[in-house]
Amino acid sequence: MSISLDNVGIAVRDIEAAIAFFTDLGLTLVGRDTVSGEWADTAVGLDGNHAKIALLQTPDGHGRLELFEYLHPAAIDTPPTLPNEIGMHRVAFSVDDIEAALAIAARHDCHPLRGVANYEGIYKLTYLRGPSGILVMLAEDLRKA
Secondary structure, eight states: OOOOOOOOOEEOOOOHHHHHHHHHHHHHHEEEEEEESSOOOOOTTTTEEEEEEEEEEESSOOOEEEEEEETTOOOOOOOOOTTTTOOOOEEEEHHHHEEHHHHHHHHOOOOBOOEEEEEEEEEEEEEEEEEGOEEEEEEEGGOOO
């Protein structure tokens, strides 16, 4: 049996805001749709499932995010996860210029949780809250500079 990671799915409050954030960071919108029906109910395990979806891809073609905005059943707001909580942790992106990436994030009112760290002169990295409270890690490999 072979296995490969296809995408990471994230439920969001506002799909347009999430698409704007991730495309501004450099991902490409591959497609979007509205899904519902028996197949969607079965796949997801929710009766009456109706959602807007969008698929985004990194420029290198290796990473994809699938965003969901649930129309029915209604989305359930949860407190933003903390970095040490069990469960889905964060989505991480390698960037070639962390300051430029942070300037883009700031235009979406998304800022580092505590600043930018320098890991032993190898990486500059930070966590920030993206749209819908998603934890996003940005990392610049200083060895490539």
